[in-house]
Each structure stands twice: as structure tokens, then as C-alpha cells.
Amino acid sequence: MKIIDRPSPNFSPRSQDPDMVIIHYTDMPTAESALKRLCDPKTKVSAHYLISKTGEIYRLVPEDKAAHHAGVSHWRGRDSLNQYSIGIELDNPGHAAGKLKPFPDVQMESLMELIRDIRTRHKIHDWNIIGHSDVAPDRKKDPGELFDWQRLARRDIGLWPETGSIWEWGQWALLGVCMISIWDRGHYPYIFGKRVRRPKDVMEAQKLLHAIGYKVLLTGEMDKETEFAILAFQRHFCTESLGKGLDSGTQKMLTRVAKTFQR
Ligand SMILES: [Zn+2]
CATH class of the missing domain: 1.10.101 (Muramoyl-pentapeptide Carboxypeptidase; domain 1)
Known part of the structure; x- marks a missing residue:
């Protein structure tokens, strides 16, 4: 798996091993514009990884630091999830002006490869592989309704209920x-x-x-x-x-x- 380093200064220390993966979309027209924003010290925001529409994986923040991606958030009894999670941004223009686009195959394949790779280093529970909107429903819609969670579950990433008997x-x-x-x-x-x-x-x-x-x-x-x-x-x-x-x-x-x- 090829990873391109594009370090962002926007992170904090963390004291424990991450056990969650939170998936986002960038809400920006291009991967380059999103990378600029996530690496700009003035914005204070970041993620650990960004995956372009063409499947390139960029690493912005090391996994042993807390990237600033989740904000005010909650999941399964815990708040402020930056401390516990790895944030992955998917290059996609997002909901603004109805521009949400399907996530291309090559981008989805890179995402699944990256999550499998992360799992070799950290114990990520399936019930903790979720979207930004799941942990901040009042503020966020990403990765959005076009993101195929079932496709991930078919490859043993995240949870999906079995089909009805x-x-x-x-x-x-x-x-x-x-x-x-x-x-x-x-x-x-x-x-x-x-x-x-x-x-x-x-x-x-x-x-x-x-x-x-x-x-x-x-x-x-x-x-x-x-x-x-x-x-x-x-x-x-x-x-x-x-x-x-x-x-x-x-x-x-x-x-x-x-x-x-x-x-
Ligand atoms: Zn997000």
C-alpha cells in the first residue's frame, strides 16, 4: 500500500490507543483544496488520512496523535472522540448545493485496504467503524447516504445486520x-x-x-x-x-x- 506523506500541524497528543475509525467526506471540490485546508494551521482541523477520488492515500497526522476531525461528538457512552479514533477523509464535494457524488470503486478499495492495514496496528472494534454523522448527528451529514456501508461489511469491516430469514x-x-x-x-x-x-x-x-x-x-x-x-x-x-x-x-x-x- 502506497502512502503519500502530507504532514498537518493540526493535532494534539493522545494517551491511549485508538479503537475507532470515523469516516468523513471532505466537502471540498478537489483533494488538493481539501489537503490545503487540513494542513493550514489557521483552520485547526485535520484528519489522519485523506483518500482522493483516484484512490491515492495521503497521511496527514501520525496515528499516535489525535487529529482534529470529530469535534463535539459522542458514541457508545464516550464524548470527544478525537482521543479514541482515527479519522479518514474521502475526497467528495459533499451535500452542499446537492453535489454529493458516489464514491468511486478505486477510492472504496483504497479505504478498505487502509482500514485493514490500521487493524494490524490497533484493535478497532467493528461497532466502532462509523460515520461522522453517526457521532455528531445534529451538525454533520458525512460521509452521506451514497456511502456503501454494506460493501465494507461484506469484507468484514464494520457491522451490517444479516438479511432477513x-x-x-x-x-x-x-x-x-x-x-x-x-x-x-x-x-x-x-x-x-x-x-x-x-x-x-x-x-x-x-x-x-x-x-x-x-x-x-x-x-x-x-x-x-x-x-x-x-x-x-x-x-x-x-x-x-x-x-x-x-x-x-x-x-x-x-x-x-x-x-x-x-x-
Ligand atoms: Zn466530517
């Missing part, structure tokens, strides 16, 4: 038949409008989000923190439900992911 599909088919008959009788808005927003459902979602690692309080109310955590969860695990609130797809996936993320 035959029984699960059977349940869905049965549910479909029931739904059609209910719809026929005009009860559709009740099913889709009210059922999924009961305080009990919100509380259950908060418990599951908390079990996975997100920062939420168990209030039983759809507060701002919960709304942002649900959006971050959808960006990572069920993009087809993105922005649809606590719909049945999100509820189902929350249960499956929480099971997979059990401590």
Missing part, C-alpha cells in the same frame, strides 16, 4: 396482505399517520438508538436530538427511509441493527 419474509408477505385489506376499508392514514408516532414507539426507538451508540435521552418524545439521531441512522442503515421520520422501515431496521450491535 425466510420467516421474516413470510411475515412481510402476511403483513402485505393485511395492509391491502385494511387500506381497502379506509384505515390507511391510521396505520401510517398515528401508529408509528406513539410515545411508546418513540421510547422504543430511543432505546434502540442508544443501544447502537447514538446520543439520545429516553424521553419518549420526538425531541430534536432524537430526530437528528434517526436521520443519521437512516443515512447509514436505511437510506430508503431517509427523511421519512420514524416509519415502519426505520423501526424494523433499528431492531435488526441493535441486535447486531449488541455489546
Whole structure:
């Protein structure tokens, strides 16, 4: 694996071995513009690595130092994650002005190779390979809904729930038949409008989000923190439900992911 050194002055000491990898996008038009920004002492921001669209890997901060990439953040009971993590930036223009682009194959391959290499030096838990939006849902959207977490999981990097069993599909088919008959009788808005927003459902979602690692309080109310955590969860695990609130797809996936993320 070829690594190009491009040292950044923006880092702090750290006292313990990292056990997390946090994935970002640069939110800049080119890798060069992002490298300049991450190496500028005035910006104070950085990451350990940056991977260009064409797959080149740049090292900005040594792994035994804390790069300034996560900011105010929380995951699985810990805050200020710069201390515990390795930050990897992916060259991508990001969400601004709707420019988010798919991540090219060559960039994804370099990322997976880099994470495997990092794992030869540090014990990185699968439940700790996550996105910036997972650890700072109220401020961040990166790496975004076009990032293919399933592809990583197929190569044993990070966690993804297993596909539903035959029984699960059977349940869905049965549910479909029931739904059609209910719809026929005009009860559709009740099913889709009210059922999924009961305080009990919100509380259950908060418990599951908390079990996975997100920062939420168990209030039983759809507060701002919960709304942002649900959006971050959808960006990572069920993009087809993105922005649809606590719909049945999100509820189902929350249960499956929480099971997979059990401590
Ligand atoms: Zn970020």
C-alpha cells in the first residue's frame, strides 16, 4: 500500500490507543483544496488520512496523535472522540448545493485496504467503524447516504445486520396482505399517520438508538436530538427511509441493527 506523506500541524497528543475509525467526506471540490485546508494551521482541523477520488492515500497526522476531525461528538457512552479514533477523509464535494457524488470503486478499495492495514496496528472494534454523522448527528451529514456501508461489511469491516430469514419474509408477505385489506376499508392514514408516532414507539426507538451508540435521552418524545439521531441512522442503515421520520422501515431496521450491535 502506497502512502503519500502530507504532514498537518493540526493535532494534539493522545494517551491511549485508538479503537475507532470515523469516516468523513471532505466537502471540498478537489483533494488538493481539501489537503490545503487540513494542513493550514489557521483552520485547526485535520484528519489522519485523506483518500482522493483516484484512490491515492495521503497521511496527514501520525496515528499516535489525535487529529482534529470529530469535534463535539459522542458514541457508545464516550464524548470527544478525537482521543479514541482515527479519522479518514474521502475526497467528495459533499451535500452542499446537492453535489454529493458516489464514491468511486478505486477510492472504496483504497479505504478498505487502509482500514485493514490500521487493524494490524490497533484493535478497532467493528461497532466502532462509523460515520461522522453517526457521532455528531445534529451538525454533520458525512460521509452521506451514497456511502456503501454494506460493501465494507461484506469484507468484514464494520457491522451490517444479516438479511432477513425466510420467516421474516413470510411475515412481510402476511403483513402485505393485511395492509391491502385494511387500506381497502379506509384505515390507511391510521396505520401510517398515528401508529408509528406513539410515545411508546418513540421510547422504543430511543432505546434502540442508544443501544447502537447514538446520543439520545429516553424521553419518549420526538425531541430534536432524537430526530437528528434517526436521520443519521437512516443515512447509514436505511437510506430508503431517509427523511421519512420514524416509519415502519426505520423501526424494523433499528431492531435488526441493535441486535447486531449488541455489546
Ligand atoms: Zn466530517
